[in-house]
Amino acid sequence: MPYTPPPELASLSLAQLAAEVEARRIPPVDQWTPAETGDSEMRIAADGRWFHQGGEIKRPAMVRAFSSLLVRDADGQHWLKTPFQRLSIEVEDAAFLATDMEVRHDGDGRPVLAFRLNSDDLVICGPANPLRVAGSAEIPAFYIAVRHGTEARLNRSTYAQLIDYALTVSDADALAVTSMGAHFPLVPHA
Known part of the structure; x- marks a missing residue:
């Protein structure tokens, strides 16, 4: 199924903004306690581009999917978290x-x-x-x-x-x- 981005921010009322925020389904990563830890071999550059093994991830839907699995711990380390794995991800500035x-x-x-x-x-x-x-x-x-x-x-x-x-x-x-x-x-x- 093709990815359809949400409407332009300027066109949304406050109620529509709230509805768009509510509609975004984020996995319950805070409830997962994966047993395995590793390295994702991924990096988020300071300009917001995502890379895997040195190559840029150019599909917006992939970036959106991965971004829904991001967490940052108390030490400032970012992780991609699934129910089974927690993989470190390098973040140059902000996710x-x-x-x-x-x-x-x-x-x-x-x-x-x-x-x-x-x-x-x-x-x-x-x-x-x-x-x-x-x-x-x-x-x-x-x-x-x-x-x-x-x-x-x-x-x-x-x-x-x-x-x-x-x-x-x-x-x-x-x-x-x-x-x-x-x-x-x-x-x-x-």
């Missing part, structure tokens, strides 16, 4: 890239930030999926929690969308955004 952002408002008028990832997953920013800022004031890096300890780094255009939005809702000296009632400062700690 995902956030490639688009939209702002919607809930029934009470509160902002809700939604992000599309390079895996076509949709993530709604909030207490369960917080934004994190790293790097320095000169070279900041922004990440959003995805699932099972994994994160997505905002690519340059998505970072620009976030900052443009933040400048409309906060003071440049205290740059911050709010989503689903959670407050996220956007200035890296010194």
Whole structure:
């Protein structure tokens, strides 16, 4: 069956965004305790491309399938996890890239930030999926929690969308955004 990506982020209402997030069936990797551990011989480059044994995985459906099995442990190691195996995977920066952002408002008028990832997953920013800022004031890096300890780094255009939005809702000296009632400062700690 051919893979059909979800609709463009800009075309979705908040209710449709929530429905798309809910519709994504992720395997229950947090419930699996595989007995075997090994190496997947896979790598996720900083630019979001996936590689296996040095060759790029170019089929989006394959990347999407593998990405649903990703977890990151407390030591920062990423794994592809199945019921029978846990295979290490090298991740140069973050497991995902956030490639688009939209702002919607809930029934009470509160902002809700939604992000599309390079895996076509949709993530709604909030207490369960917080934004994190790293790097320095000169070279900041922004990440959003995805699932099972994994994160997505905002690519340059998505970072620009976030900052443009933040400048409309906060003071440049205290740059911050709010989503689903959670407050996220956007200035890296010194």
